[in-house]
Amino acid sequence: MADSKREVERKYEATPETRLPDLTRAAGVSTVVHRGLTELDAVYYDTEDLRLAAASLTLRRRTGGDDAGWHLKVPVAAGVRDEIRAPLSDALPPELAGLLRSRVRDTPVVPVVRILSARDVHHLLDEDGALLAELSVDEVLAELLTEEGHGATSAWTELEVELADDGDPAVLDAVERRLRKAGVRPASSASKLARALDETAPGKRPPPGKPSSPRTAGDHVLAYVRAQVEALVELDPAVRRDLPDSVHRMRVATRRLRSAFRTYRAVLDRTVTDPLREELKWLAGELGVDRDQEVLDERLRSRVAGLPGELVLGPVGARLKLTFVARRTGARRRVAAVLDGDRYLALLDSLDALLAEPPLRPAAGRAPQDVLPRAVLKDFGRLATRVGHALEQPPGQERDVAMHEARKAAKRARYAADAAKPALGRPAKKFAGRMKSVQSVLGDHQDSVVAREALRSLAVQAHAAGESAFTWGLMYGEEEAAAAARERELPEAWARASRPRLRAALKG
Numbered sequence: 001m002a003d004s005k006r007e008v009e010r011k012y013e014a015t016p017e018t019r020l021p022d023l024t025r026a027a028g029v030s031t032v033v034h035r036g037l038t039e040l041d042a043v044y045y046d047t048e049d050l051r052l053a054a055a056s057l058t059l060r061r062r063t064g065g066d067d068a069g070w071h072l073k074v075p076v077a078a079g080v081r082d083e084i085r086a087p088l089s090d091a092l093p094p095e096l097a098g099l100l101r102s103r104v105r106d107t108p109v110v111p112v113v114r115i116l117s118a119r120d121v122h123h124l125l126d127e128d129g130a131l132l133a134e135l136s137v138d139e140v141l142a143e144l145l146t147e148e149g150h151g152a153t154s155a156w157t158e159l160e161v162e163l164a165d166d167g168d169p170a171v172l173d174a175v176e177r178r179l180r181k182a183g184v185r186p187a188s189s190a191s192k193l194a195r196a197l198d199e200t201a202p203g204k205r206p207p208p209g210k211p212s213s214p215r216t217a218g219d220h221v222l223a224y225v226r227a228q229v230e231a232l233v234e235l236d237p238a239v240r241r242d243l244p245d246s247v248h249r250m251r252v253a254t255r256r257l258r259s260a261f262r263t264y265r266a267v268l269d270r271t272v273t274d275p276l277r278e279e280l281k282w283l284a285g286e287l288g289v290d291r292d293q294e295v296l297d298e299r300l301r302s303r304v305a306g307l308p309g310e311l312v313l314g315p316v317g318a319r320l321k322l323t324f325v326a327r328r329t330g331a332r333r334r335v336a337a338v339l340d341g342d343r344y345l346a347l348l349d350s351l352d353a354l355l356a357e358p359p360l361r362p363a364a365g366r367a368p369q370d371v372l373p374r375a376v377l378k379d380f381g382r383l384a385t386r387v388g389h390a391l392e393q394p395p396g397q398e399r400d401v402a403m404h405e406a407r408k409a410a411k412r413a414r415y416a417a418d419a420a421k422p423a424l425g426r427p428a429k430k431f432a433g434r435m436k437s438v439q440s441v442l443g444d445h446q447d448s449v450v451a452r453e454a455l456r457s458l459a460v461q462a463h464a465a466g467e468s469a470f471t472w473g474l475m476y477g478e479e480e481a482a483a484a485a486r487e488r489e490l491p492e493a494w495a496r497a498s499r500p501r502l503r504a505a506l507k508g
Helices: 094-104 170-181 192-200 217-240 246-263 270-305 316-339 342-356 368-392 397-424 426-464 470-497 500-507
Strands: 003-014 031-046 058-063 069-077 080-086 110-125 131-146 149-163
Touching (some): 094 217, 131 192, 270 316, 270 470, 316 342, 426 500
Antiparallel strands (some): 003 149, 069 080
């Protein structure tokens, strides 16, 4: 079974002659304890075209030390990675293979580099003897592994300082000041693997080129599409690990892609994008099962927490927990099955194919100022029609449905403006902000509609079990009041969002 550890570390250049300064003079460090020498032997795996390295992911099988096993390192921020560990075995553990699937697809991972390290370890302790950080001086020998066997080698010395679990990053700053004063400088490579590949296979690892600045309407739309596709691939492991907000963010990426394909039909040929839109709709729906349960659970728990204790009659909290834990567990299993399925991988392959050979239409070659505003304002017109229809409906189910349709149109208009922001600047940013305000009002209204349906079902279950349904009815009434408040807010929010000057600024 894999477990995860947050790794916060800094790397420094060193030589065999490097001498450590007195680190007890670093703020917070009271004692430095030498823990001795450890021999580590790690084989790093990747696809032949180094897809993992290109995404700053590292996969290794390591022996030696106290954490022998398989390690997958996922970047979180500069100097911060999540290390996901699985027990030592001959073959790649399935739980780690799943986390790599969106990157490697059906391409096998193979050994690419072997790194031997002689690690001299020191523990930095506070005045109570608690571990603040671990400092190691590593003598490294890296060897490129080829189909023929052994390849080029490289050797170097480096110094690492890794923060203790739940440690204060200020410790790293204090240690770095002492190291710099002693002439030790930060490493130029982010990881041993990156340096090994740079020095043993420079032709295989070209330096990442800076993408050219978008110029045409097609350039801007494709840049936006590429960013959403990359978000899908990046978020896949986070969804599998059930990290907070990951399902929501992945679902948003699918929606943004669908919206872009529909909004910018003048740029991308719909005979190619329409089938992709259908597949993205399917994926968003599968992801939505988990996300919708999460939102509803949080909303109802918040309602219960806001009630005075004397108004919570019966096992309300226990029933909520029982209901949503079971539903969310089932939803997570369903999402995991979807991400392991061939249909999902075929969608990712199709998106890659679209980016490799974009189905551009004639308008794609025109200036963005000539194409993008027209597409955004077309979506705005669609939203205006739906908001007007919603405001004409009497309170009740018909208005609820009309407001939900308006919400979807507001989201599409917002996403359209988001895609246009790099080209159109502040007007598009302001326009997107106003669309988001309308979307928020309509979204909270829809959340209340869904919450009322759930509360009615929970009240029926409670009554059938001989429990009081009073609290469920009370919360139902609160949700009715919340929905009515959103309905009263909509005309004002729409008036702000539909000002002619805002649309005129977007046109330029």
